[in-house]
Amino acid sequence: MNVLVTGGAGYIGSHTVRELLNKADNVIVFDNLSTGHAEAVAEKALLIEGDIREEDFLKHVLESYNIDCVVHFAADSQVGESMQQPSKYYHNNVLGTMALLDTMQRAGVDKIVFSSTAAVYGQPDKQPITEDMFKLPTNVYGRTKLVIENMLADYHYAYGLRYVALRYFNAAGAQADGNIGEDHHPETHLIPLILQTALGQRESITVYGTDYPTFDGTCIRDYIHVGDLAAAHVLAVQCLVAGSQPRVYNLGTETGYSVKQVIDTAKKVTGIDFAVTDGPRRPGDPAVLVASSAAIQRELGWQPVVSDIENIIATAWRWHQQHPHGFDD
Numbered sequence: 001m002n003v004l005v006t007g008g009a010g011y012i013g014s015h016t017v018r019e020l021l022n023k024a025d026n027v028i029v030f031d032n033l034s035t036g037h038a039e040a041v042a043e044k045a046l047l048i049e050g051d052i053r054e055e056d057f058l059k060h061v062l063e064s065y066n067i068d069c070v071v072h073f074a075a076d077s078q079v080g081e082s083m084q085q086p087s088k089y090y091h092n093n094v095l096g097t098m099a100l101l102d103t104m105q106r107a108g109v110d111k112i113v114f115s116s117t118a119a120v121y122g123q124p125d126k127q128p129i130t131e132d133m134f135k136l137p138t139n140v141y142g143r144t145k146l147v148i149e150n151m152l153a154d155y156h157y158a159y160g161l162r163y164v165a166l167r168y169f170n171a172a173g174a175q176a177d178g179n180i181g182e183d184h185h186p187e188t189h190l191i192p193l194i195l196q197t198a199l200g201q202r203e204s205i206t207v208y209g210t211d212y213p214t215f216d217g218t219c220i221r222d223y224i225h226v227g228d229l230a231a232a233h234v235l236a237v238q239c240l241v242a243g244s245q246p247r248v249y250n251l252g253t254e255t256g257y258s259v260k261q262v263i264d265t266a267k268k269v270t271g272i273d274f275a276v277t278d279g280p281r282r283p284g285d286p287a288v289l290v291a292s293s294a295a296i297q298r299e300l301g302w303q304p305v306v307s308d309i310e311n312i313i314a315t316a317w318r319w320h321q322q323h324p325h326g327f328d329d
Helices: 011-020 055-064 079-084 086-107 140-159 190-198 226-241 259-270 294-300 309-322
Strands: 002-006 026-031 046-049 069-072 111-117 162-168 170-172 205-208 223-225 247-251 276-279
Touching (some): 011 069, 055 086, 069 226, 079 086, 086 111, 170 309, 190 205, 190 259, 205 259, 223 226, 223 309, 226 247, 226 294
Parallel strands (some): 069 111, 162 247
C-alpha cells in the first residue's frame, strides 16, 4: 500500500506519517512547507515539496509512486485569520482540495481520508455532538471544511470517489519521546500557550470568559491526543483499501475539560505556578463542545488510548522542554 500525505509536515500530519509507516509500504509526504516543518517528517518517509494546486506535478507524483490512497491535511487552519482573510481560505482550502480531487481522478486514485473539524457544527445546543447533528459553522475556516465535505459527497456520487472525513475536536499533545510536537506561528491553541507561559515565554495565560454556564464558568472542550488522531487515520485508510464506502466520523474522547481544569493540570504536570489572568469572552466561543465518537468506535474499532488530559499535557510539556523554540531549536 502506497499512501500520499498532503500537509504531512504539519502537526497532525507528521504524527500520522509515523503511524502509517508501520502499516504502509511507502509513505510520501507532499507539502509546500508554508506552515509545516521538514524536520518533522520521519526519515523513512519521502518528502516532496509542492503545492496541491500544481496539478501536473501532483499527477506526476501520484502516478510515479503508484499511490493507492491520499490522506489530506493540507489547509490553512487559523480561525481568526480565516475571518480576516476569507479569500485566502477559500483559495487554499476549497480550491486547493478541488484541484487535488480533480488530479486524483485524472491519475486514477479513488480513495481519500480528509482532515475535517468540529468547527463544521458551529454552536450545537446538545452534547455530546453526533455526526448527524445540524451543521452551521460560525467561522470561515469551518465553512471551508464543510464545503469540502459536501464536495467529497458530490465527487462520490458523480465519479465514484471513496472517502472518510474525520472531524477533530481539540487536538493536543506530542509524540511520547518529545521529538515532534506542536509548532504553529502564531500559536493560538490553549495547551501550547499554557506551556509557553510555564516556560517563561509569556507573562501569563489569559482565560477568555469566566461567566459561561459551566460548573466553573470557563469553556469546556474535548481534548484528544494527536497520537490517537493518527491511529484513527490509519484505520480510515485501511477501511477504504478494504472496500468501505464513504464515512464521516467524529474524533474525540466524549469527556470535556474546562479551561481552568486544563490550567490546573498543567500546573500539576509542570510543577510551575505560572500567572493566569481573566479576559472577556471571545465572540463565537461556545460554552461546551464534546464529541460522541461512538460511530468510529463501533465501526472501525478505534479507541482513544492516550488521551488522558495529564498524558496529553505531559507529552506536550516534554516537547516544549526539549524544543522551547519549536523546530527552530
